[in-house]
Amino acid sequence: MLRQEMWGSAADGHQIMYELESILGLRGWLGPKSSTAVFADPDVFEPVRTWPDTGPMWVQPPTVAAFRYRPAGVEAMPLVVASYHLNYGSAANRVAEAEWLSTAADKKWTSVQDEMHPLPALLGGDNNSYPEPSIPKDPPLPELGSIQDQPHRLHRSYVGADGKRLMDTRPDEILRTAGLEDCARYWTTTRRGDPAAVARTVNGCDTHGPDARVDRIYATKSLLPAVTGFEVIEVPLEESDHHILKLTLDGDRLSAILNEPVRTFHAQAALSGQA
Template sequence: MLINVATCNFEYNGGGNQTLWRRMHDRLASLDLHLLLRQEMWGAQDNDNELADAAEAVLGMTGRIARECSTAVYHDPKLFTPAGEYPKTGPWLLPPTVRQFQLTGTAADAAPLFVGSFHYDYASPAARLAETEWLTRLNDRWARRGDGRRVHCPALLGGDTNSYPVAGTPGDPALPILEKIGDEPHRAHRSYIGPDGTRLMDDRPDATLRTAGLQDVARHLTTVTGDTSPVAPTVDACDHGPDARIDRIYASKQLLPAVRAVEVVDMTGLSDHHTVVLRLDRDTLTDILNHPLTRTQ
């Protein structure tokens, strides 16, 4: 069995267009998802949770929405049991949703899985770096067991990074050329001043997550298989720049053996972001969680 995980940025109320909202959620439901990491949940809890409840019904999943309706995590209750929350939100302008889950069929002392949906700051490279540093703590969570062991709780995180992956992966969209970005404010939003005083396109969040042991699953699969379709653009060219891979899923490196496929699902006409779908082998993931990284102190 494959466990299907998606990250998706979609303006939740569709700008008030209920037909668009329904089409988008029908599209997501057709992907047979078990975990959905959502961004931009504006209006989800208006009218006594009207759209939030409707989404759960269409998706057949249970959702948890962050404060300010900025992000959400949906899960298949037949496959994942909530085992805790991570409510601290640190420096975030748009708070993430982070939940801890026990995978059905794992042992009682198996490691839980941290699952998070995040949305980096749109306009500030400095803020994105601070938000990234906060995310790295999710790869540093350890649970104590009765025999004195501490087991590592791996993380699976997806979201809108508003930044770029470090260059070098075959097939990855090229980094924008600063002067060719038509929207001048966006030149500042997506770049930072380097050591020599010149502006560089912002890839620091990606580099920081990788340093902390959280790997981009699309890059991983392309590197292993040579197939470049996992690193297809997730936003199309516009006045903000050329095609780019803004939406990404990261996983603790011990989860990578469970990665079977990564697909960018075209959402043209539904959203300005395409949806990234990760497929994990359930048996392999079960074995990883049943035999987690362990330390005695």
């Protein structure tokens, strides 16, 4: 479970975090400045390390941790998980944050065979910006004039090369350039999933403009074969101004992906007569 805006959760000796752990029945990892958190069942996901230093410019730093999926076995690669919240007020800062966030998909791990392997990664959070609409059901980009609050027009846009102000889709482009895929888009297009996977994650309003899909989950390409579902669960406004994203992975496929270096090693050993 990935959470954002965990304000005050470190106060009074992490009292709120401990209360949440009890309510959820999960263990929690709280990022710097109590802005983001990751929760997991330690009986299923064994924590192996965290990366508290995630870059110099974050207003709400991400929580980045690696977990070993226990059903995959002790030789399996860990999985990197990141909960993030890109800057609300500065499109320029979001660009830098997204670039630094890409380093969560650039982690390496030394296997039991003493070889380095890139780790698969899942990154989920509030992008405060838009994906470039590329499929029919994706909410269209807002028009700048449809946002009534003028400071918010600034917050969600930037000046392009031609001097015109454009709606901000750059974090999405940055993460996809880094080899990450938008899981909702992937499920809807490649796997012929429910087009509702790209439904709005925030409701339209007078100040912020129309419905938008600012919350997203990205995955390294190696994890995509394990994706078996994606949905947006709407919640009442009095509970949250964002809806819930639910990504489903197949455990057996995930185990196979995390054990790929082990299988390759044993196959090579067998061919060389060392097995």
